[in-house]
Amino acid sequence: MLAPGADALQTAELLKAKVEELAPAFPDGINYAYGNLDAQIFQVFELGESLSIDSSYRSDRFPVTTGEDLAAVRGGRIKPQPLTEPVISGETVPPQLRVPLSQALANRLLDAFRTSNMATNDQFLQFFKGFYVTVDASSQLPNEGGILYFDLISSASKVTLYYRDLNADPLETEKLDFAINSNCVRYTVVEHDRASALEGGLANALLDTTSPQEATYLQALAGVRTSVRFPDIMDFAVDGHLLAKAELVVPVKGTYYPYYPPTARIFLFMKDENDADAFLPDELSGIGAIDGVYRPDERVYRFNITRYIQGLMNGTYENTGIQFVPGSSGVSANRVILGGPASPEAPMRLRLTFTEY
Numbered sequence: 232m233l234a235p236g237a238d239a240l241q242t243a244e245l246l247k248a249k250v251e252e253l254a255p256a257f258p259d260g261i262n263y264a265y266g267n268l269d270a271q272i273f274q275v276f277e278l279g280e281s282l283s284i285d286s287s288y289r290s291d292r293f294p295v296t297t298g299e300d301l302a303a304v305r306g307g308r309i310k311p312q313p314l315t316e317p318v319i320s321g322e323t324v325p326p327q328l329r330v331p332l333s334q335a336l337a338n339r340l341l342d343a344f345r346t347s348n349m350a351t352n353d354q355f356l357q358f359f360k361g362f363y364v365t366v367d368a369s370s371q372l373p374n375e376g377g378i379l380y381f382d383l384i385s386s387a388s389k390v391t392l393y394y395r396d397l398n399a400d401p402l403e404t405e406k407l408d409f410a411i412n413s414n415c416v417r418y419t420v421v422e423h424d425r426a427s428a429l430e431g432g433l434a435n436a437l438l439d440t441t442s443p444q445e446a447t448y449l450q451a452l453a454g455v456r457t458s459v460r461f462p463d464i465m466d467f468a469v470d471g472h473l474l475a476k477a478e479l480v481v482p483v484k485g486t487y488y489p490y491y492p493p494t495a496r497i498f499l500f501m502k503d504e505n506d507a508d509a510f511l512p513d514e515l516s517g518i519g520a521i522d523g524v525y526r527p528d529e530r531v532y533r534f535n536i537t538r539y540i541q542g543l544m545n546g547t548y549e550n551t552g553i554q555f556v557p558g559s560s561g562v563s564a565n566r567v568i569l570g571g572p573a574s575p576e577a578p579m580r581l582r583l584t585f586t587e588y
Contacts, residue, residue: 263326263379264311264313264379264380265378265380265491265565266377267374269310269375269377272370273365274300274302274305275301275362276297276301277296277298277361277362278294278296278297278360279297281356281357281360284414284415284416288418291421291453293420301332301333302333311379312326341392361416373427373429374488374491377490378564383417384411386412388411388412389410390409391408392407394406432446433455443572444572444573445573446571447568447571448567449494449497449567449568450557451565452560452563454566456556457554457555457569458554460551460552461543461581464540464544467544468544471588472588473585473588474540475537475585476583477537477581477583477584478533478534478536481497482531482569482577482579483530483567484568485568487568491566493565494559494565495558496523496524496525496559497523497525497555497558498556499511501539501548501553502551511538511539511553512539513535522534522535536553
């Protein structure tokens, strides 16, 4: 269960369905990381609370942990190699993160052999509630490190206990796998440290949410959205003019760090009568009708929102504005800075085409 942020559960369900529908046509970048692949300090802590498979856990909820870092080499750096297939015990396995854990934990699990703690899955979960895996990024400089994507329901995802039976002859190393699968509770925890931004544009935009901005921001994983309003749209609803097309053009602002590429697709939402997120009517015309795919040659996103704008003009929809959400926002770390309506170089703009009669 990958839990979205506190205000985005319904949006995440809508996005999930739409992304699954569009995935073959609109892949959202590489599927193993976002950012650099610098060496990072991985940490593993034991959970101090039980998690329920029937519950939803939001990405801003930090779990209760107990004890110290369980990594065998605390403070040791591991350099991700997501394109390398390691060979383990003579077998080539899929690319994976492998963190050796402490001998103390291994002894604790071995001592639980043939006890009630290992009798059933429920009893084991009372004995050992799970892991919280994180990184210590305190020593990383800007643009160092990245976010890695893991497939926790892959058969390769597991905790392996290696041991020897001293009564066996010959003495050989045995192993016991604790599988991580669809029966396990799993969710992603996200902390957005906006105070570490290299420039103050984001902080200023969050302080002033009503004035036209030179730049607007999108960030996945319950980060930030961009809201756009059309306060003067009724000025164009005049007799003798029939709306033929409404195209929203949204440029990417300036340059970007090459390992932090813009999200491959942006979705648009409006509010329904219950103030909940809803797709624009232009989304109902079929796959890709509204567009929103990033064009790297033009460095823009384009959206066909003719039905929505026509609905504003004839009073079908309340003029509360629309919101931008990055594609795959619940399962990726994509982000992008967009040219705002007040940008002097490349502002976002609404291009209206009318037919006169």
